[in-house]
Amino acid sequence: MARTPTATGNAARSAGRRPPRVRRREARRSGSVALTALTGLVLVYTLLPLAWLLINATKTQQGLFDSFGLAFAEDFALVDNIADVLTQDDGIFLRWLLNTLLYVCVGAGGATLLAALAGYGLAKFAFPGRRAIFAVVIGAVAVPGTALAVPTFLMFSRLGLTNTPWAIIIPSLVSPFGLYLMWTFAAAAVPDELIESARVDGAGEFRTFFTVSAPLLAPGTITVLLFNVVATWNNYFLPLIMLKNPDWYPLTIGLKTWSQQAGTAGGEAIFHLVITGSLLTIVPLIAAFLLLQRYWQSGLSTGGVKE
Numbered sequence: 001m002a003r004t005p006t007a008t009g010n011a012a013r014s015a016g017r018r019p020p021r022v023r024r025r026e027a028r029r030s031g032s033v034a035l036t037a038l039t040g041l042v043l044v045y046t047l048l049p050l051a052w053l054l055i056n057a058t059k060t061q062q063g064l065f066d067s068f069g070l071a072f073a074e075d076f077a078l079v080d081n082i083a084d085v086l087t088q089d090d091g092i093f094l095r096w097l098l099n100t101l102l103y104v105c106v107g108a109g110g111a112t113l114l115a116a117l118a119g120y121g122l123a124k125f126a127f128p129g130r131r132a133i134f135a136v137v138i139g140a141v142a143v144p145g146t147a148l149a150v151p152t153f154l155m156f157s158r159l160g161l162t163n164t165p166w167a168i169i170i171p172s173l174v175s176p177f178g179l180y181l182m183w184t185f186a187a188a189a190v191p192d193e194l195i196e197s198a199r200v201d202g203a204g205e206f207r208t209f210f211t212v213s214a215p216l217l218a219p220g221t222i223t224v225l226l227f228n229v230v231a232t233w234n235n236y237f238l239p240l241i242m243l244k245n246p247d248w249y250p251l252t253i254g255l256k257t258w259s260q261q262a263g264t265a266g267g268e269a270i271f272h273l274v275i276t277g278s279l280l281t282i283v284p285l286i287a288a289f290l291l292l293q294r295y296w297q298s299g300l301s302t303g304g305v306k307e
Helices: 005-014 020-056 061-066 078-087 092-124 130-142 145-159 166-172 176-189 192-200 205-216 218-233 237-242 251-263 271-303
Strands: none
Touching: 020 271, 061 271, 078 092, 078 271, 092 130, 092 166, 092 176, 092 205, 092 218, 092 251, 130 176, 145 166, 145 237, 166 218, 166 237, 176 218, 192 205, 205 218, 218 271, 237 251, 251 271
């Protein structure tokens, strides 16, 4: 004869043991506490470098060495540091900022447009070789960008494009992960019946894409755009080997040259400006994520579900 939960609980209490329901509740509570503690450690580990950057951007060059890294110095020099960053070397920081915006707008924007068009085409059009293209895209996602940097440099050197903005923009237009994400997103977000209805109404393929499908692809497109913007904004190795002219440096390479300035003959140590410049560099990325978070979160969740 099967026992009811009440009978099982009474039997456990009579035997001096806690009922199974109480043990499960205690196990869930202990697991929740452990998960909360682990999440707190990860949060601290993640925010600690940002806190260090924010605190030390308020210090002078001397204050960096005279105070603890996670404590404010006696003098608060954030405004002066920002002014010095913008005027150092005849305001070259603004030139580096404009270069970075150029690489991001053209490179990341173009990569997002190409990924949306290609992903939509692969998801909604049946043609021979689609499986082979899928295998190539998956394989390309697994190849790190640094492994392709040297072959890309040799190819662009033969074309005479090194030390020009095209050496940064053209490689940035290729985003295998963005293509794969848009492929999976378009397959789930754009119904085939809607495309057929547009065709019946006389719309061409490009008009169908830009007027009917593009609004449905907006969350996935913004997600891919954010990934491409971050990758292009933080791109370091490719500009390092492609560019020699400081006038075409992005922020990553420009701040590196300021950091290495102290090690050159007669160079002045300006670590406080490097730290303040790094803080100014991440502000646009943080603002973009905060403004577009609801779009890219829905894009990630929709693209990750396969019906």
